[in-house]
Amino acid sequence: MSYVMGCVIPVEGSKRERFVEQARMVAPLFREFGALSVLDALQDDVPRGEVTDFHRSVAARDDELVAFGWIVWPDKATKDAAEATMMADPRMDMTDMAFDGKRMIFGGFDPVVDEGPGGAFTYVEGFVIAVPTANREVFVRHCREAAPVFLRHGATRLVECWGVDVPDGKVTDFARAVKAGPDETVCFSWIEWPDKATRIAGQKAVFAEMESTMHDNPMPFDGKRMIYGGFDVVSREDRG
Template structure:
């Protein structure tokens, strides 16, 4: 079973290009140690929320951007072995990162829904949400029913991941980001689009479809605490 390390990162606006440069250098390094995919995307359409949002998830300042990304591995064992090997590699230098690592949130997730043909993509809608752990099966069924709405309106892939190893942080973490309770599991999800124009048009069509198509498929989680936003893919 594949394994995903998901992350959300606060990036100072003036450091955007340096962040992109560092991400581009890091991607082949992770692949060398077994990663099957490395994606970094920078916030483009990331709204402020009344209860939660991506900005608050990493305590982002007004002059900071929010980045969203993931590293895909064949399985957790490969990821664990790679982490050990990478930390011993002299090329692994974390001393001059283009972001505040103390506020970065990260965790390990298992994909439970992966719909669509995939392929090249330049834009991503990212989501983090808290799902009652007892509702896992209902959540998976809900997402599989929702995925066709996005795919027929231009999205190329819809992925939902269930939290397996989501650590608590000293400053920020995924659980606090969505105010997850002890009986809830954090989920990390994304939808891939060819470009922003396709996403904008597709999103409008999806919202129209949802008014009728999702009546019999209510969300099995608290949508008010879900955080979401649109991100430009800058490195892969």
């Protein structure tokens, strides 16, 4: 089973292009070290919530953008070995970083749902959720039943990941981002869309369909603490 390293990053607005440049520079190196795929995306439609949101998750300032991304590894052992190698590789020693690493949040996740054919996409919808740990199987079932709705309305892939190595941070972290309790697990998820226009049209159709069917598949988590948003893909590397 693959292993996903998910992250959310506060990017200085004035250094947007620098961030894109660095992401495209580093992605092939992760592949060289064994990663299956690498993706970085920048905020496009990221709302502010009453309780939680992506902006608060990384304590983003008004002049900062939020980035959402992931690295998929064959397994955790490959990721651990690669980290040791990368630390010693001078190509990974970049200066003038476009973001504040102290506020970046990251963690390791096991994919529990992966539905859809995949393929080309330029837009992702990202989610971070606090799920009662006791509801794991209910959560998986809920996501598997919901996936076909998104796929029917234009999404090409839906991935749901269960937190297995999500560290506490000194300033920010995933647990604080969704106000997760000790009996909850952080989940990292995304939906791939061909483009923003497809996502906009698809969302309307999905919401309309779910309004009539949601009572048969209620959310097994607190939706008020779920953080979500739409992101433009700026760098993507897949292992061929």
